[in-house]
Amino acid sequence: MIFRNETTISLRTEKEAKTWFKTMLFWSFSIFFYSIVISGRILALIVEIKINKEKFMREVFPMPERQQINKSKKRVDARAKVTGKAKFGADLKFHNMLYGKVVRSNYPHARIKSINTDEAEAHPEVAVVMTAEDIPHNLFGVIIENQQVLAEDRVLYIGDGVAMLAADSREAAREAAELIEVEYEELPGVFGVEEARRPDAPVVMPGEENNQVIHHPLRKGDVEQGMAQADVVLERQYTTQFVEHAYLEPEAVTVIPEERNTLVTVYGSVQNPNATRDALATVLDCDLSNVRIIQDNMGGSFGGKDENISSMACRAALMALQTGRPVQLVNTREESIIESYKRHPYTMKYRIGARENGELVAMEIEAAADSGAYACQTPFVTWRSVVQATGPYEVPHVKTDTYGFYTNSPYTGAMRGYGSPPVIFAQESMMDELAWELGISPEEIRRKNMFANNSRTASNQKLDNHEVSLAEVMDKALEAIDYQEKYRRYSQPQPGDIKRGIGFAISYRGVSLGAEAIDAAGAIVSVQKDGSIIVYSGLAENGQGLKTIFSQIAAEELGVSLDRITHMETDTSISPESGSTVASRSTLMGGSAVKNAAENIKTVIKEFVAEEYDYQGEIVYRDDALFTSEGSKLVDFPELAASAFHSGVFLSSYGWYKAPGISWDEETGQGRPYFTYVYGCQAAEVEVDTGTGEVRVLNMAAAHDVGKAINPANVRGQIYGGTVMALGHALMEDLGFSEGYIRHTNFDEYLIPTIKDAPDNVEAIIVENPDPAGPYGAKSIGEPAMELGGAAINNALSQATGRRLRDLPLNLERVLLGRNLSREG
Amino acid sequence: MSKVKVAFTLNDQEISLLVQPGERLLDTIRDRLNLTGTKEGCGVGECGACTVMLDGQAVNSCLVLTAQVDGREVRTVEGLGGEEEVDKLQQAFIDHQAVQCGFCTPGMLMSARALLNDTSSPTREDIKTALDGNLCRCTGYKQIVEAVEAAAEAEGAD
C-alpha cells in the first residue's frame, strides 16, 4: 500500500480540504474494520482489563527484566550540549557562503505599488536581490497552499517578506536591505475574528469569497432538548491571546546549491524536515529526491519551526541557486517574533446545561480561532479543539461549531498543545463556574461527569480499548498537592491583601494525529560489523529527547548498552518519511517503528543463530550478548555482528508502524477521531496580591498517564517544562498587539517565565497504564503537560480572589481591576 | 579604518586581535574565534544564551564591546572542564537531565559556574538569583536547579 503523508497533500480551498477529509474518512473506516478483524485477540485481552489488570499486563506485555525501558538513562546528546560542541543552525559556516536578509512589510495590510532594488543591487558586496517577480512558484502550504514565499501584490501581515538579498557579510546584507525602497498603498485591515466574520468585512485571502478558513461542526443528541432538561444553564465567553513559541534559538537555515547529487541541501533548525522538503519541491518545482534536508540540533521548537522555516529555506534556496553559492539566513529575535506564526487566539462562547446534582445534560460551544494571514495549520488545529472542547465529560447533548478566520494579523499555526490549551482554559474554568453556581465542589462536579472505561465521548467514541485513568490521575495530583485541605483552608475568609487559592483541571487528549491525516512512521536500525548500531528516524529530535528514547528502544530490543547506539540526525534522503514530529507522536509512532526494525533484525538473527550456533529456542538479548532462555550465553553481540557480516547476513532493517484505525464524519463530528487517549490532571496553588495584582504560582502537581515511561527523567522534564510554559501563557505572555502591529518584539517586552517565576515546586507524577497501541505500552507527554496549567492557575486564582477572570493573560491589570488596559484605550 | 588592538585571555589562552570599535564580544568569540558554543538568543541581554565569564563574573557577551576586554580574562563554555573531561557542573547537568534542546545550556553553565566559583554552598535562592538572567523554554528550570545543587555538593566534597 502506498502511504501518503499529510504533508504531501496541498489543498487550495476549504472545499478541497473537505473533499480530502472525506477521502480520509473512507480510508479510516477501511483501516478501522480491518484492524477489528486482526486484533480480535487483543480485544479479547482488553476485556480482561476489568477482570485482572495484572494478568492482562503480563500477557500483553511480558516484562522480562528491562535493561533500558523505564529507566532514567542520560540523554544521548547531553555531552555534546554541555561542552558547546553541539552545532545549531547558526553555528555552521561554509566556504564562499552568503548571508541573506529579508525586507518585510511595514504594514499589516497594503498593496505593493513598487519595489526599487537598484541601490541594493549596486552595493559592492551584494550577490543577489530577489522579489516575488523572480519566483515562478511562489505559494506553498501544508494543508492549503496559500502562503507566499515573498509577497506578490499585497502584504497580508506585518511580517510578510517583500524582497530578499544575499551578500558577502551579515553587515553588508543588513546595510543593503535598508537600500531597498518599497512603496505601499495602505489598505484597511481586518483584525480579530469578530471583524473577520462580518459579512461586509474585506476579504483577506486573494481568491476567497469570505474570511472563513474552516468550520468544523459537531452534533450529538439534541442540544435544545438537553438544555430544557437542565436546572441551570450557564453562558460564558472566554478569550485567549496570541502566544509566541519563544524557542531560545532564533530560526536558522543554510542552503547549499547542487551539493553532491541534489539540487539543494538544507541544513538548519527544521522541525519537520519532510514538510520543508515538500515546500522546497513545490517552490523549486523539482522532485522530492532532489531536495535534501539535514536537521541540525534544534534550539527548541514547540511546533514553531515548521512553515516559517519552510519559507526561509525556500528563500535561501532560491538565492543559492541564483548565485551558485551557499546562503545562510538567520533571524534576529525581532525578525523571528515579527515573522513567525503564533498560537491561535480563541474566542469561545460556552453554554452549559446541568441538573441540580451537577450532572451535565447539554453543552453548546462556539469557538473561533484567529488564523491570521494564512491558513497554515488552522484546519487541523481547530479540529483538535473540536474533540477536546467538551472536556473529558459525558454529555448526552452536544452542539459545537469551531471556526478559523483569516485576518491581517500574523498567521497562526502549530504550538505545543495545538488546539487544546484555549478550549481547556475555557472548559475547565467553566466547570468551576458551574460548580460554584450549583454550590458543589470543583472535585465533585468532575467526578460526577468525567469519563471512565467504556464512556462515550462527544464524538460518540466508546473508550474501551485502553484504561481510562482520569480518576487515578486526579486522585494522585490532588493528593500530591494536598488539595482537599488547602481547598478547605483557602475557602475561609483570608485577612490582608495576600490571598491564596488552589485549583485544578483535567483533560483527555487524543494521541498522535487522529483524523488529521494518515498516521505512520518509519525508522532504520543498522547493525555494523563491530556491533555498533546506527539509527535513523523519520521523526526528528527537537530537543524533547527523541534520540534518547529511540536509542533506548533499539538498545533494549538488541540487548546492548546505550553507548553502542549512534542516533543520526534526520536526513530526508535516508530517513523514511514519517510525517511531522508533532502531536506528541514520537514515542508511540516512531518508537514503535524503531522497535519494529529491531524486531526484524532479531528475526534474521534467530535464523542465523539456529544455523551458526545450533540453537533454536527463544533468544534473550541482554548485557551486550545473546543468551539462551535458560540463561547460558550464546555469543557476545559484537562477535555476532562480525560473524553475521562475514557470513553475508544483513543486519539492518527498516521499521514501520501504522497507527490503528480511526474515523470521522465531518458533518456531525461523530466517529472515532483518535485510536487512543492520554489523561492528565494538573493542580496549582497560587498566591495573589490583591493590592497590586501580582500572582505567584507557589506549587503545582501534575499527574499524567503516559502509558509507560520509557525514560522517567525525560517524562518529568516534559512535565516541568510544560507546566512553566503554561504558566507563561496564563500570567504574562503578551505580544502587545494593536491593529496588526506587534509592539513586543524581543524578550525585554515579550516576557516568558524566568527561573524565579517557576513554581517553588512542581510535583511530576507519572501514571502508567500501558496501552496496547504503544511500544511497551508508552503513549505521550509533550503536549499533555502543557495544556492544563492555564485553567488550573485560573481556577486557583478565582478561589483566591472570589472573582472569575475569563481572558488571558491574567496580568497585573486584569487581576487588580478585572479588565485589561491598553495604550490604544 | 580605526581598528582596535585587543589582547585578552580566552579559556586560558592569550589572544591578540584587531577588532572594530563597535564589535560585540559575542561576535568576536563566534565569528572570529569560531567558538560557537556561546549562543545568541536575543541580542539585548535578556535571554542569557550568550553568557560568558569576564574576570570570573557572568556577563552577557552581546552587551560587551570586545575593545573593552583588553587585558581581561574571558571564559566560554569551551573553557569548562579539560580536553577530554567535563567538569562536575557539566556532569551534573548530564546526570540530572538538565539539558533538553541545549541552546540555553552553555549560558546556564557559565552563570552557574560563576556562582559556584564564588560560593561553595549556595542556597536554592542563591542559585535562582544567579540564573535569573538565563531563560529556558524547555525544562521549567527544575532539573537545572537540581543539577547546580548536586554540582555544589560534589565540588564541596573535594
Place this chain on the structure above:
Amino acid sequence: MTEDIKFFQTDNLEAALELLVESSGVIKPVAGGTDLMVKIREDRELLQQFAGILDITNISELQGIAQEQDFVRIGALVTHREIIESELLQEKYPALVDAARAIGSTPIRNRATIGGNVCNAAACADTLGPLVAFEAEVVLASQAGERVVPVADLVEEPYQTIIRQDELLRHFRLPLPAEGTFSSFQKIGRRQAAAITRISLVLAARVSQGKVEHIKIVPGSAIPVPEPLTALEKRIKGQKIGEIDSRELSALAGEEMVKITGERWSTPYKKPALTTLVRRALVELKEVAENE
C-alpha cells in the same frame, strides 16, 4: 558596525576629560554598556552620531564606595553587584541596595553601573528613586572643574539629563542618614526577575520621639522624572506616628501622581497600585517605629 568611529580607553581622568573637549565630535563614554549596546542595536544610525567611544571603566577616580566625613561616596562605575554586596550601603541605605537587587538579572547587575543607570535616566531607572530619597548629589567633572548637583535636579525629562557633553559623572555623594532612619523599596513588575519596573516606591523616614521628623516618598515609573511626592510628605511630616492613617494618606499619593501626570492609559492601574505601595510603606514604618 561603522568603521569611522574611534575607540578610546584611558585610566586617567584628566586625559578622559581632555578628550571630551578636544575631540571634533561627540565622544560617548561607556562603562558597563548594558544600555548603550541595546540602543545601538535598535538604532544603528546612533553610532554614526559619535566620533568615538570612550571606555571609562579603568578610571580609578570613578570607582569604589567609601565613607567620608558626613557622606558616602559611590563612584559612577560602581556596579549594581557592588552595591548589593556593600555592607556599608546595606547598613546605611537599604532601599538603594534593594533597588539594585531588583534591577535586571545577575549578568546585567554584574556589568551595569549606578552612573550608567542615572545617566540613562529612564523613567523606570530603579536607582534614581532611592538616590533622590536619600538626597544624594552628583559630582560632575569637567576640565572647567567640578560642579555638584542634587540628583533630584539632574533629570530634565526621561532619557535627558543636564550633564554636558564635556562632563563625566564622577561620583555620588549620599549624606549620612541620621541615626534611626528607615528606608524601604518596593517594586511591581510583570514577572519575578528581569522585569521592567511597572511601578516602584521608595520611602525614607525618621521617627523621633513618636513624631515623623523626616520623610521622603519617591515613586518610580509613575511620574516622568524622579521627584518626591511633596504634598504627601508635607501631610505626614510632623505627625505623630501612632496617628498616621496609612489608608487615607496613601490614597493621596495616587491623587498626587495623577496631578503630575494627568490621566493616562495606565492610570487606572498605577493609581491604586501606587496607593497600595504607599500604604504598605507607611504600615511598615509604623511597625518599625513602634517596635523601637
